[in-house]
Amino acid sequence: MKHYKVVAAGDVEEAMSNPACVTEDPRYNLAGTHAILSFRVPVDGCINHEQALELVQGPDWQTEDEEP
């Protein structure tokens, strides 16, 4: 089971230096301001998988493209 945390873009590198971080190449929100990272163990401010899945289905993270 992975634990997830939303991190400001400027803090991603530091967060990924945590040895418990699973993420290798982060997924950012559409604005590029935040990334979601995963960890093998709980970390401060983390959310569970269900919460993370719901988050990334929101309009800040998910896209539906216009028909050309």
Added chain:
Amino acid sequence: MSMHGVTKASAAALSPASRFRTKAYKLDGVEDRVQMDAVAASGVLDWDGVKKWSVSIWFKDAGVNQSSLWSMTNGINNYRWIEMYTNYSGATGQVAFRGYADTTHALLTSGSTLIVSSTAPNGILPNDSNWHNVTLAVDSASGLVGGLDIYLDGALAATGNNSTRQNVGLDTLKVGVLFKNPAGAPPGYTNNSPMTVSQFSVYDDKLSSAQVASVWANGNSVDERGLTPAPVHFYRFGNDGAAFPDVVDIGTGSATGRAENMSGLEVVAEQP
């Protein structure tokens, strides 16, 4: 038998491979994906007016809107990408293709998107908890009527007509995510799928109905190396002795992939 004829391998021929086809990847739908860029680099899958190709994927869908089965893109910010995905409208499920030559032009005459609803003939409900196979078969000839076929569980479900646009130089292939890589921003991963995905294969020809039926094999994934034609690139995620997260190509193409942002706990003992 003709060059494009179908020969289903005998049970004896399949048995060595079937012994280790026991696993799959359970993607989290948040950040997981399988990076298959070496397949894109092999050049088999360009939409260049000449090439013919097919892509087959076996998966169990979780029922989340806009879930990408696989996508390819050109790394330059020119909005040049193709995708197969699942989607839902109430209780109706969809399997669909999207293809863009650029921001204002589609690869099909009908537009960028070709959708097969679960209520259509040969449609499927992707999240019915069963394993499904989606095969996209393409002849990229400019303006070709019937250049694109979508097969669902081995049956032809939709046909599209090519526009005169092309989509050359696709240099990434990702399973389980839509990747668009807009310039000036972090890599554009979105629409991650929380699917379980088992088997993925790439052919350098547009498969016929009979050939796709052999890939489907009545819902039992087979060692496609025993089919004619055999896949150029062939993967059984979580199997084949690869050191996770490497994904070994057991086709003829030697294009190694990689499970990205995944832990070994996301390798599950499931198979179609």
